Amino acid sequence: MEKLKQTLGMISALDQEAMTKTRSRVDSLIKPPGSLGRLEDLAVQLAGITKKTYPSVDNKVVIVMSADHGVYQEKVTPNPQxxxxxxxxxxxxxxTGVCAFAKQAGAEVIIVDIGVAVDIDHPGVLQRKIRYGTSNMAEGxxxxxxxxIRALEIGIEVAEEQIKTxxxxxGTGEMGIGNTTPSAAIVAVMGNYDPFEVVGIGAGLAADQLDHKANVIRKAISQNQPNPHDPIDVLSKVGGFEIGGMAGTMLAAAAHGVPVVVDGFISTAAAIIACAIEPKVKDYLIPSHCSAEKGGxxxxxxxxxQPMFDMGMRLGEGSGAAIAFNIVEAATYMVKEMITFEEAGIAL
Incomplete structure (x- = not known):
């Protein structure tokens, strides 16, 4: 808990001076005012996050949290655990999919076993297992x-290790068969939605099984009574280890002035937890795409x-975040590589 408290104490508001300076430069660039749309706002946000008028995001990583879920026992997914x-x-x-896109974006992919149901024997997998999957949230x-809290702190620790390098x-990514179920549960609880409003097919559940999936979530919420005013309580009762890990990654990045690109539905569920723990985190988040998952x-x-793009994607893994890296970096090139009207010798 001490690591979490320390991290939360380090999160501050965005740097307004850097944002003002970058906004002034962006508005003076040799282009019609506002003609680059949200790319201009993104450049200003990056300045506020990094406290630099000319921010750089040239050293990129997708941190993928991997874990299993006890709710798999309820047949909420057609895929074997x-x-x-x-x-x-x-x-x-x-x-994997995210690895392909990360290579194109010049980014590294870090994979963390935070709760896979069996031991993973591979030197490239970071071993941070809390236990062998969560318990079945429909039963407790x-x-x-x-x-x-440990899941959050593992996310903090892994992110800090990467920031130190x-x-x-x-970018936030995940792997975990059945993890759209806890994600939908988190959204339902935190937004006071009926589960059927936010439950989707995940990795390929038949449409006629969505009622069953929603009923499992209703049962879990009724059984556990997660408190929407206590995000850690919600995470513990209807969440997942990888969701907590991603939320922790977001908290650490905000504490250290590093922008975080949020992937799809499951990453967004983690963002909901992170922002409920510390609302200032929202300003450090850059949404990539709108997931095709029903609750995206x-x-x-x-x-x-507001997502940057919508391409009907629902792979997860951090795939959308890796694709969005190119857009995020483009915003920094706009600030650094374009000249202003004054620098071009044009008087307005």
Whole structure:
């Protein structure tokens, strides 16, 4: 708990002076005012996060948290749970979807076993296992409060390790069969939605099984009574270890002035937890895409984030974040590489 408290105490508001200076430069660049749209706002946000008029995000990493879920027992997904264990080493091998996009963006991928149901024997997988998957949230809390805090702190620790190596742009990713169920549960609790409003097909659940998935979430909420005013309570009762890890990553990045690119539905559920723990975190988050998962837009709306693109993606892994890295870095090149009207010798 001490690590979490220390991190929260380090999170401050964005640097207004840097933002003002960058906004002034962006408004003076040799282009029609506002013609680069949200890219201009993104450049200003990056200045506020990094406290630099000319921010750089040239050392990028996607941190992928991998864990299993006891709620798998409720048949909320058609895929075997062993897929989590099979896929986790593939991130270290560089052959998953997010790895392909990260290579194109010049980013590293770090994979963390924070709660896979079996031991993962691969030197490229960071071993931070809390235990072998969460408990079945339909029968009781997914984890203890202490385990929820540990998940957050593992996310903080892993992010800080990356920041110490010079990483200046972080993307959040995850792996965990069944993890759209706890994500939908978090959104339902924090937004006071009926689970059916935010439950989707995940990795390929048949549409006629969505009622069952929603009913499992209703049962979990009824059984555990998560408190929407206590995000750690929500995480512990209906969340997942990888969701807590991603939320911790966001907290650490905010504490150290590093922008975080949020992936899809599951990452957004983690962002909801992080922002509820410390509302200032929102200003450090950059949403990548609107997930095709049914609750994707609702989750983003819940914390007031507007995605950069919508391509019907729902892979997860951090894939959307890796693609968005290119857009984020483009904003910094706009500030550094374009000249102003004055520098061009044009008087307005």
């Amino acid at each position: 062993v897929v989590t264990a099979i896929q986790t080493p593939n991130f270290a091998k560089g052959v 809390p997914a984890m203890s409060r202490e385990e929820a 010079g990483k200046n742009l972080i 837009k609702t989750a983003l709306d819940l914390i007031g984030l």
